[in-house]
Amino acid sequence: MSDERDRAGKSGAHGSGAKRGPQHPIGKSGPHRAGGPARPFDKNSTTGGTERPAPGRGPRWVAYDTLRAVHTSDAYANLLLPRAITRAGLSGPDAALATELTYGTLRREGTYDAIIADAAARPVSAIDPAVLDALRLGTHQLVAMRIPTHAAVNETVRQVRQAAGKPAAGFANAVLRRVSERTRDEWLDRLEAAARSDDERLAVRYAHPVWVIRAFRRALDAEGRADELALLLEADNVSPVVTFAALPGLADIPAGAEATPYSPIGFRSAGGDPAALVTASGGRVRVQDEGSQLAALALTRALPVREGERWLDLCAAPGGKTAVLAAEALAHGALLEANELSPARAGLVRDSVAGVPLEVPVSEEDGRARAGRGRYDRILVDAPCTGLGALRRRPEARWRKQPADVPALATLQGELLDAALGALAPGGIVAYVTCSPHLAETAAVVADALRRNEGIVELDARGVVASLSLSPIDLPDVAGTGRAQLWPHRHGTDAMSISLLQRA
Template sequence: MSRVQPARRVAYDTLRAVHESDAYANLHLPTAIARAGLNPADAGLATELAYGTLRRQGTYDAVIQIAADRAVHDIDPAVLDALRLGVHQLLSTRVASHAAVNESVEIAREAGSRGAAGFTNAVLRRVSRDTPGEWMQRIADGARSDDERLGLVTSHPVWIVRALRRALAAEGRADELEQLLAADNDAPRVTMAALPGLAEVPESAVRTPYSPFGFRLGGGDPESSIRASEGRLRVQDEGSQLAALALVHATPIEQGERWLDLCAGPGGKTALLAAEAIGRGARLDANEITPARAGLVRQALAAVPLEVEVAERDGREYAAEHPGVYDRILVDAPCTGLGAMRRRPEARWRKAPSDVPELSELQRELLSSAIGALKPGGVVAYVTCSPHLAETAGVVAEVRREWGEAIEEISARDAVASASRIDPSILPQIDGSGRAQLWPHRHGTDAMSISLLRRV
């Protein structure tokens, strides 16, 4: 019988699923917790261990490389994950050192061999002899540049450090980089939304600062509230709420408008748009290219008493087949996800600079296709959960050049302010455009970029 505590076992199995099978931690972990029957305290520990280890993986790998005196790619992957889990407990939690070491050694023994267990024991005991501050100084001293130092200490690939600096510099705020990198490593609080017209924010909840429908519960598992409300209360980042609401508030709404969520999966913004459509006399269509994600859209919409057709098409093709049809279109485009690294801790290790050109071309094609599907006077909201300038300002600039005087940009900052309790002054002017950029370190949201284009 395994001597590994169930919470650590679940955390380790999540690390292995992420690294071995390209699983998503936010999807794998809840299932693993339920399968193991963990109580709330152990579920919280498993979540902190798995997410914390993934977020800080780059830093921990640098520590392991020094303590093991060998490159991490020369260590058996299953043993390496046991080491990462142990280092996280030693350097970033209050877990007793002997528990962190002994259970990680047992995991390595099960995953590898007696030799793997001895190796893991030696490395972790070496790590435990120095303080977290001493280890941070040691890896910082070994950096070859300031960017590499920042990347190692804050656990971000260097290319992401540079991309985030450029995005902040576009606002004249490059000096906030270290705050942003630190915020990426903070566990986000669970934010929820009450679907407008269908549910009320619970009296016991704390309202979020900006969205009129956003709130946070005092504690406990939100699933019970979600089930009791039949999905009308739901988990949704406040930035995602504001992105959907910006489209609704972009221009005055006329009765009988037809709206489209072009890249709808997994359906959170779709459900919010559907609830708004009911109260405003609008119709809503949705499209999602991936069948599994289209299924999630349908599940999200089950809470909303509005008939919404969910197509399963390439968004570019779908838009091309509906020229001049829609009054409002949301293009929540596939992106690098650099704005959601708090909630998707493995994302920073899965993307590379080479992914950006392909993604930005897809984003451009989706946005351009959506404009073709607009009626005259119709508005498209172009949204990415990434602040990377190539995926945000760059895409919008290319599409504006392509369409010329047939489109105009309107202020997303004004639309977000109209839809929310946000002070427009905290959404500063960026690169001469109307784009609104949210930030985790400044607004407590994912780093959502929102642009609004109107067809003339």
């Protein structure tokens, strides 16, 4: 539907590299109970790997099926879960329960794995994956939700029995009984006491991998705000409020809706089904994070638009920013082209701009080659990245990404940015945007591009974003650059990084 519903797997003009299953630097070897292990049930069990169909798909089964898809197929919960809820016919409290079970479990998966490893007296890598996902759901119910212990244990054990067989059910019962012996705070105190560093303690308490915590600290420290780290980690574990964009010149913010504090086209609905609102608008109202809106508007409004300008959205999927660019191009007499390597995701871009009465050709090429087939006045490089800035809506990304992913992504980001800068007409502007605050994907990529490309200057993106904002916006200097860095804990947006580069 939009950037907010689909920040998953952005392919842009690239191959994003190999994906990995969950790897948790916390909880792999936590403290063990002196009383010995629970009943044996390991990943080599002859019954544990068989997932048997349940007679019905209630909230717990919808959550379980989604977790299994996330962990076995590199799927994204924010794309799968809404469809699964609809197929199961869930609504009201049942839909809310499925949502909380899924997202709550994924957000704190690393912490729950540490708890399970302690209660089972074995590393989670030795537990059958199908059983482990059910234990994660059960643990979330026991330590984070107001579900009676007997209901959480009994329902999870029943689920394990149907999914993996009777021996697994006995094992699960023993583990969950041990989990239920302590409160959430007691578990956190126990795990923190076993941590080997302050970063590991933060990893346990806030359910972020240590390497992500360190990357966030460095990014905040570049602003002189390292003391905000705990606030950021906490904000990542809170579900974001659904935010809409009214495409400029094509839709108005509805009466009774709450305008967003910064984006001039953003609002939050007073209630109702977001999909229904989007459908009723003919695509001229979109679900879109406020930071994503600001990133697109920073490009179009950094300087006055001259009629007949040519614009390019180089890595366009899923198309939320493309739609904003299209509306702006229509209003100012500019021409817009879009590019997306993946044919399936190019279709998402075409759908995104369908509500704008402007012809937007969408090519399906590697962006590094595509940029060189023209000269453009404005180019958006919404680059493929780790997505660490969108952990509120894509909680599984924190466990899926690894430090080894960053160098290859940074290389690709630099190549895409170089290609875009080479395609700029005199006076043209590139907006380099990532949904990640990682300095290797943001400041370093821009600094290296400036060294490689003559005649390019960095503009004051912070000043541009501040000029767009309806309310004063706190955007500290980032290590002497013009880069604007948004944050979930400070702005209520994804951690979007926005840099503006101009050919002199």
